Amino acid sequence: MMHKFLMSVYKEILLLKRDFGGLVILFVMPLVLIVTITLIQDSTFKTVSDTKIPVLLVDNDHGDISKTVKENLNQSGSFEIVTEINSQKITESIARDEVFKGKYQLAIVIPEKLSSDLQLKVNQNVNKILSNFGMEDSTKVSSKNIEILPKEVKLYFDPATQLTFKNGVKSAIDKMISQIENKSIYATFQDQLGEGEAPIFDQKSFISFKEIVPKVDNKEIIPNSVQHNVPAWTLFAIFFVVVPLSINIVKEKSQGTLVRLITNPVPYAIVILGKTATYLIICMIQFWLMVAVGVYLFPYLGLPVLDINGKMLLMSTVALFSGLAAIGFGILLGTIAKTQEQSAPFGATSVVILAAIGGVWVPVFAMPKIMQYASHISPMNWGLNAFYDVLLRNGGFVEILPEIFLLLLFFIIATTIAIGYDKKKRAV
Structure with a gap:
């Protein structure tokens, strides 16, 4: 039995050696993908965070508000005022x-008399409040009867600008x-009620926000594009073995190789075990190559280094069971498909669909609710969550156990169906 298994493995190796194009797809394409996608995403991140975006500023106010807006935009470090x-x-x-x-992404138009009209409006409100308490200062010039119309700070955006950028800018300006x-309100109350120059109101922000992230050795773990892309595109590469694997199974059936193997006799389970x-x-090998790119090549391209300290064993475990799930799917597809024209397009398309709903391209939390539920049926989503547990959440073997179990169960169910289908077909 062991001899038959080893011969089956040897046969698969010979088939792969003869298919140079298939080997290129399996090993070169994923490496090109991971480098290209990571460079693009990292460059986009740097564009937003490091490079200053030119902003057109039309200042019709020339007051305190426009001055403050300019100061805040300059201090943010993200914008260059034009x-x-x-x-x-x-x-x-x-x-x-x-x-x-499309020559600029954003223009800010500050209306005329914004600062002065705001101060008048604040004076009206403060005077109204104080008069209700019988504390209105009769020496002050009243502005009660002056009607002050609401003002608009206009924001012009390039139609091609992303919604997230628009919302971020609007939130910051607001x-x-x-x-x-x-x-202005505090200053006006101070002016009406205060004695001397000592402030009677504390104008410092009372509520602030603090981001809490996991730490290792008292150092914060900040996720980067590499930590997301290496596991995501590793899974895509692993699942792409579905295409050559299913094609080889169909070839064996159409060329009569499978019939000769079974008449030896070799059980179909041994054939499947050899392929597995x-x-x-x-x-x-795909996984190790991708990790090597993340650790050794990315630093030379100006990208963050993939930190795998103490994580390689768990990551390899996730890759192993993800590989089993991919192989199970490929075996099932190759067993059911009758021609290469059926297996190749369906295999490639199904891998792309599983990647899309599994969160490889778009994070699951950003999907519509129905697609978030659908993502749970994708083996790539299970593998991706397991990788994230190891790389980003500092999880151990216990944390990745549910995903590993699902991947193994997927392999067992797929191969069992394939063996049962083949047995039933040959019986007929």
Whole structure:
């Protein structure tokens, strides 16, 4: 029995050696993908965080509010304020045209008399409150009867700008204006009630936000593009063995190789076991190559290093069981398919679909509810969660055990169905 198994493995190795194109797909394509996608995503991250984005600013106010907005934009380090184009002062119409043509991503238009009208409105409100308490200062010039219309700070966005960027900018501008309004209210009360120059109101923020992230050796673990892309595209590469594996099984059936093997006699389970062992070795080589790229090549490309200290054994375990799930799916597809024209397109398409719903391309939390539920049926989602447990959540073997069990169960069910289907077909 052992001899038959070893011969089956040897046969699979010979088939792979003859298929140079298949080997290129299995080993070279995933490496190109992981480098390309990680470079693109890391460059996008750096563009947002490190490189200053030019922002057109039309200041029709020339008051405290516009001054504060400029200071906040400069201090953020993310924006470069542009007030002139070709030595010409920017107007609202120029800013709108430039942004809508895609030359700039954002323009901020501050309306006239925003600072002075805000102060008048605050004075009205404060005077109204104080008069209700019988504390209105009769020496102050009353502004009760002056009608002050609401003001709009206009934001022009390039139509191609992402929604997340728009929401981030709107939130930041709104926060700035709110802080200015609050300070104006405090200052006006201070002016009406205060004695001397000592402040009677504490204007420091009472509520703040603190991000708590996991720590190792008192160092914060900050996830990066490499920690997300290496496991994600490793799984994509591992599951792509479905295509050559299913094609080889169909070839064996169409060329009569499988019939000759079984008449030796060799049980179909031994044939499957030989394929499983061979392709499992391929999956592990793919995994080790991807990890080597993350550890040794990425630093030379200016990307973060993949930290695998004390994690390699658990990561290899996840890769092993992910490989089993992929092989089980490939065996099932190759057993059921009648022609290569059926197995190849269906195998490639199904892998892409499993990757899409499994969170390889788009995070599961960003999907619609129905797709979040659907993601739970994807073996790639199980493998990806297990990798994240190890790399990002510092999980141990117990934490990845549920995902490993699901991957193993998927392999057992798929191969059992394949063996049962083949047995029934030959009986007929």
